[in-house]
Amino acid sequence: MGDVNGGDLVIRSCREEDLAVLEQVSPSPGTSQFHLRRYERQLAGEVIYLTAWLEGSPVGNLCLILGGPDNPQARDGLPAGPEINAFDVIPSHRDRGMGSALIAEAERRARDLGHAATVLGVEVNNHAAHRLYERLGYQDWPHGWMRGSYTWTDDSGREHEQEEVVVWMDKRLVVEN
Ligand SMILES: CC(C)(COP(=O)(O)OP(=O)(O)OC[C@H]1O[C@@H](n2cnc3c(N)ncnc32)[C@H](O)[C@@H]1OP(=O)(O)O)[C@@H](O)C(=O)NCCC(=O)NCCS
Numbered sequence: 001m002g003d004v005n006g007g008d009l010v011i012r013s014c015r016e017e018d019l020a021v022l023e024q025v026s027p028s029p030g031t032s033q034f035h036l037r038r039y040e041r042q043l044a045g046e047v048i049y050l051t052a053w054l055e056g057s058p059v060g061n062l063c064l065i066l067g068g069p070d071n072p073q074a075r076d077g078l079p080a081g082p083e084i085n086a087f088d089v090i091p092s093h094r095d096r097g098m099g100s101a102l103i104a105e106a107e108r109r110a111r112d113l114g115h116a117a118t119v120l121g122v123e124v125n126n127h128a129a130h131r132l133y134e135r136l137g138y139q140d141w142p143h144g145w146m147r148g149s150y151t152w153t154d155d156s157g158r159e160h161e162q163e164e165v166v167v168w169m170d171k172r173l174v175v176e177n
Helices: 016-025 034-043 072-076 098-112 127-135
Strands: 007-013 047-054 057-065 083-089 117-123 139-153 159-172
Touching (some): 034 057, 117 127, 127 159
Antiparallel strands (some): 139 159
16 A cells, blocks of 8 residues: 555555454444444445554544445435445544545445445534545535434443434546556
8 A cells, every 4th residue: 555644554454353453542432342343344245344554553444335325315315336434544643645545445445346436424514524525526415414323332331322414425436447
């Protein structure tokens, strides 16, 4: 993988032996074990869970959900294609191109699987992420904001639903011959 701002960045699918260090460096809330959940979905063939490594330490992750958004309303308003989800770079390593490299690798994987688009939802107040997506060629869909939610589990095992308001974006992938 390419050189990002002086370091040798490796981007690859998550492996079982990565899970402990991923959870240590980017802890999930409560007992959610998000890295394990995404890895299990990868084993089931539903996602590709990309992880970014610099000098052997994890610096970011991105989950490519191959079937597109779970929400049928979102799916109906977007071109068919995998969803970029769980996209995160650790705070100390942001603004060095690692997020862009993760997105590029996700798009390459999507293209290799024959998909013509990738899609994503971004919280309406996350202006930094929205600007980055626009820079990388993503466009807002024409349907405005949409309510969504995700669940997390606290230390006592109780599930919580976290609401969010997102705008969906998409990018048509150029198929290389
Ligand atoms: C969104 C996020 C994943 C982006 O990761 P990142 O590694 O900072 O992304 P990049 O470095 O590729 O791009 C960020 C900015 O740095 C700039 N940049 C890229 N390489 C650079 C470099 N070598 N030197 C200086 N700036 C650089 C980019 O052009 C971009 O600028 P922009 O914000 O004006 O578009 C990261 O900010 C993050 O984890 N945020 C919290 C979680 C989040 O919001 N996730 C998205 C949910 S939808």
